[in-house]
Amino acid sequence: MKIIIAPDSFKDSLSAAGVAQAIAEGLAQVWPDAQLVQCPMADGGEGTVNSVLAACNGELRDQTVQGPLGDKVQARWGWLADSHTAIIEMAEASGLQLVRPGQRDACSSSTYGTGELIRAALDAGAQRIILAIGGSATNDGGAGAMQALGVQLFGAQGQVLAPGGLALARLASMSLDQLDPRLAHVRFDIAADVNNPLCGPHGASAIFGPQKGANPQQVQQLDAALGHFADHCANVLPKDVRDEPGSGAAGGLGFAAKAFFGAQFRAGVDVVAELVGLAAAMRGADLVITGEGRFDAQTLRGKTPFGVARIAQQQGVPVIVIAGTLGEGYQQMYSHGVAAAFALPSGPMSLEQACSEAPRLLRERAADIARVWWVAAGR
Numbered sequence: 001m002k003i004i005i006a007p008d009s010f011k012d013s014l015s016a017a018g019v020a021q022a023i024a025e026g027l028a029q030v031w032p033d034a035q036l037v038q039c040p041m042a043d044g045g046e047g048t049v050n051s052v053l054a055a056c057n058g059e060l061r062d063q064t065v066q067g068p069l070g071d072k073v074q075a076r077w078g079w080l081a082d083s084h085t086a087i088i089e090m091a092e093a094s095g096l097q098l099v100r101p102g103q104r105d106a107c108s109s110s111t112y113g114t115g116e117l118i119r120a121a122l123d124a125g126a127q128r129i130i131l132a133i134g135g136s137a138t139n140d141g142g143a144g145a146m147q148a149l150g151v152q153l154f155g156a157q158g159q160v161l162a163p164g165g166l167a168l169a170r171l172a173s174m175s176l177d178q179l180d181p182r183l184a185h186v187r188f189d190i191a192a193d194v195n196n197p198l199c200g201p202h203g204a205s206a207i208f209g210p211q212k213g214a215n216p217q218q219v220q221q222l223d224a225a226l227g228h229f230a231d232h233c234a235n236v237l238p239k240d241v242r243d244e245p246g247s248g249a250a251g252g253l254g255f256a257a258k259a260f261f262g263a264q265f266r267a268g269v270d271v272v273a274e275l276v277g278l279a280a281a282m283r284g285a286d287l288v289i290t291g292e293g294r295f296d297a298q299t300l301r302g303k304t305p306f307g308v309a310r311i312a313q314q315q316g317v318p319v320i321v322i323a324g325t326l327g328e329g330y331q332q333m334y335s336h337g338v339a340a341a342f343a344l345p346s347g348p349m350s351l352e353q354a355c356s357e358a359p360r361l362l363r364e365r366a367a368d369i370a371r372v373w374w375v376a377a378g379r
Helices: 016-030 048-056 090-094 112-123 143-148 166-170 181-185 204-208 216-236 249-261 268-276 278-282 297-301 304-314 330-335 351-356 358-376
Strands: 002-005 035-038 059-066 072-080 085-089 128-132 152-154 173-175 187-191 264-266 287-295 319-326 338-343
Touching: 002 016, 002 278, 016 035, 016 048, 016 287, 016 358, 048 059, 048 072, 048 085, 048 128, 048 268, 059 112, 072 090, 072 112, 085 090, 085 112, 090 112, 090 128, 090 249, 112 128, 112 143, 128 268, 143 152, 143 249, 166 216, 173 216, 187 249, 187 268, 204 216, 204 249, 216 249, 249 264, 264 268, 268 278, 268 304, 278 304, 287 297, 287 304, 287 358, 297 304, 297 330, 304 319, 304 330, 319 330, 319 358, 330 338, 338 358, 351 358
Parallel strands: 002 035, 002 287, 085 128, 128 187, 187 264, 287 319, 319 338
Antiparallel strands: 059 072, 072 085, 152 173
């Protein structure tokens, strides 16, 4: 019997690799002779680099870069030497987890550090850069990242523009003369599950600005500032991409990636699945087990279980989900390749307890699933 174990991480609890290992241990209690293939997954958010490197024997690299509020942070990125591919999580340099809740500032936070990571990848000889853009603390349209890569932004008096999205309202001119020429020879793939445009009621500022510290007035100001930035970009670039799906991802970093790099947007889970060879691993499989911390209707927006189930469905392999929590609307996934879903807790318990006991609970649920499958198969 061949079983593919392809979960996402359980946030604040276990990495995707840790989840996969615990599930495998539980299954092995009932099926000691089964072929258990672990494929830790991610959907472009936290854990993407680790999942890819675990499957591809890549190298984890460290880089000191500028954090979202200008302080120095240590950011990790992945390197696949055989294919000259860099995997960058923008959240490592410009993520919300780097800023305490009371210090979040959508107006002045910058993606400069993400640009520094891209520059490090170029220095390593990258021919392809996969940029995972979930979990940002920024709302600067990717301007900071572009400044780190050589784009010059000036105010009315010729001064270098200050960092942050709100400063873009004072943008008077921009120059691409110092833009790193190596960028023209690199393929950029953006791993994301956000399809918002840059501006407007469904744009980066309106939808994501509040969680990054913007009040209603600042949301309006930031939206106008990003529109002003897009106007200037349209004057020096061949195409205006502000209204394209995904341009509003990561506070507008998606816009910059599309506009300056010609980046192709793909669902993050599809990018990871391709790199780890998930479809090939599923050939001849009898069952796929996937999971995430919270499994609900939002999973349909391109999260890991949705992507895993779609690939499995194409090969006629049933999928079972183990989740930390089953939220509202999770049953919708039954129409998208998921056969059954199970919550992790064995009884009433706090979130803290569930997180701390996740390895044991995962082993128990996996063993329970194996026993039910064994009975159903008449074995």
